[in-house]
Amino acid sequence: MGHPFLPMPPKMTHIRHRQRARLLLALAALISAWASGSVVSAAAPDEAAVFESRIRPLLADRCYECHSAAKKQKAGLTLDSKAGWEKGGDSGAPIVPGKPEESLLMKAVRWTDKDLQMPPEKAGGKLSGAEIADLEAWIKAGPMIRARTPRRFR
Numbered sequence: 001m002g003h004p005f006l007p008m009p010p011k012m013t014h015i016r017h018r019q020r021a022r023l024l025l026a027l028a029a030l031i032s033a034w035a036s037g038s039v040v041s042a043a044a045p046d047e048a049a050v051f052e053s054r055i056r057p058l059l060a061d062r063c064y065e066c067h068s069a070a071k072k073q074k075a076g077l078t079l080d081s082k083a084g085w086e087k088g089g090d091s092g093a094p095i096v097p098g099k100p101e102e103s104l105l106m107k108a109v110r111w112t113d114k115d116l117q118m119p120p121e122k123a124g125g126k127l128s129g130a131e132i133a134d135l136e137a138w139i140k141a142g143p144m145i146r147a148r149t150p151r152r153f154r
């Protein structure tokens with residue numbers, strides 16, 4: 001029933017002050033982290049970790065057998081180095097950084113084209129939905145592919 005223009009009760013003003021102090025502290029911490037460069041480097045391990053934990057093992061398990069420098073290079077394609085997928089195979093570069101829907105690799109693993117189904121049935125068949133989603137997210141993060149993927153990996 002209080003009048004809208006009455007000053008706030010003292011208790012609430014107190015809470016507000018504390019919130020503002022907390023916000024200022026957080027802001028100060030963020031600014032000093034940014035100034036020391038740790039915000040930028042804090043993001044990098046995550047991206048590299050996704051590649052290391054989800055993408056590299058997947059490519060190694062399901063693709064290297066036929067698409068790696070050490071084993072076979074079917075259709076001229078190697079997927080065990082950045083240079084390999086940038087150069088691409090007979091049909092050109094299979095990954096368009098940032099654009100999974102334009103990437104031949106995604107088309108191949110989705111099995112939407114009956115003439116290009118990777119990995120082939122005889123090599124264990126289609127990836128799981130989660131694995132396909134991981135590849136899609138990885139390609140979508142185009143800058144990560146360009147900047148954070150190690151040059152060579154096995």
Ligand code: HEC
Nearest residue numbers: 062063066074075089090091092094104105108118119123
């Ligand atoms: C058992 C062997 C084998 C495995 C494993 C395999 N591929 Fe292939 N891949 C082939 C062959 C053979 C071709 C040539 C096209 C065809 O015959 O279907 C090919 C072609 C491709 C192409 C088209 C290349 C071009 O330039 O024409 C892409 C992209 C591709 N594979 C991606 C993958 C991915 C991604 C994986 C792993 C998820 C994978 N392949 C696993 C055998 C394999």
